[in-house]
Amino acid sequence: DVKVTQSSRYLVKRTGEKVFLECVQDMDHENMFWYRQDPGLGLRLIYFSYDVKMKEKGDIPEGYSVSREKKERFSLILESASTNQTSMYLCAAEDGSSYEQYFGPGTRLTVT
Amino acid sequence: EDQVTQSPEALRLQEGESSSLNCSYTVSGLRGLFWYRQDPGKGPEFLFTLYSAGEEKEKERLKATLTKKESFLHITAPKPEDSATYLCAVQGPRGASKIIFGSGTRLSIRP
Numbered sequence: 001d002v003k004v005t006q007s008s009r010y011l012v013k014r015t016g017e018k019v020f021l022e023c024v025q026d027m028d029h030e031n032m033f034w035y036r037q038d039p040g041l042g043l044r045l046i047y048f049s050y051d052v053k054m055k056e057k058g059d060i061p062e063g064y065s066v067s068r069e070k071k072e073r074f075s076l077i078l079e080s081a082s083t084n085q086t087s088m089y090l091c092a093a094e095d096g097s098s099y100e101q102y103f104g105p106g107t108r109l110t111v112t
Numbered sequence: 113e114d115q116v117t118q119s120p121e122a123l124r125l126q127e128g129e130s131s132s133l134n135c136s137y138t139v140s141g142l143r144g145l146f147w148y149r150q151d152p153g154k155g156p157e158f159l160f161t162l163y164s165a166g167e168e169k170e171k172e173r174l175k176a177t178l179t180k181k182e183s184f185l186h187i188t189a190p191k192p193e194d195s196a197t198y199l200c201a202v203q204g205p206r207g208a209s210k211i212i213f214g215s216g217t218r219l220s221i222r223p
Binding site: 033092100104108 | 121142143144146148153154155156157158169182198211213215216
């Protein structure tokens with residue numbers, strides 16, 4: 001089974017802080033994703049990466065950037081956190097042959 | 113516009129009372145339809161992938177079916193541990209950038 005881990009389960013940051021969320025997968029999957037999940041809005045795609053140093057914007061990339069320096073690691077960066085970025089952040093790795101996505105446990109981020 | 117709609121939003125059943133969850137979709141060139149289970153405060157857990165109309169998959173008390181317009185997740189004789197939110201997602205021909213999730217069905221099973 002693919003295992004996806006995220007650096008923190010809970011995080012509290014202040015407005016304006018730079019925030020790093022890290023995700024690591026233990027399989028050799030090329031595609032990795034960052035979503036945010038909010039009540040009533042479901043999962044929304046922020047960014048995804050289909051190879052090292054490659055990235056594409058999802059549906060809501062504003063206010064976020066990403067980094068993929070190694071195949072197993074995909075980082076989400078909030079350059080200047082704002083209160084509307086309070087959310088549950090989910091990372092996923094995708095099996096390129098079946099398109100099945102495997103999720104990490106999530107990071108509950110609160111920006112005050 | 114590509115869309116995924118799940119119904120009902122919430123469903124409360126008695127233990128042993130079978131039912132079905134619905135996922136209606138509109139996407140040009142379906143590559144795959146996925147079902148996930150999500151427990152509170154956790155990431156979604158993969159359940160099934162369906163690729164073409166008429167396909168069925170089973171796992172314990174769950175059975176997923178697919179037509180050209182919708183998918184059903186049938187739950188037979190559910191137990192309290194089946195309580196969770198069930199998410200449906202579709203992927204169109206553009207691949208990863210076209211994965212669309214529904215908003216989920218919150219299932220609650222009373223003992």
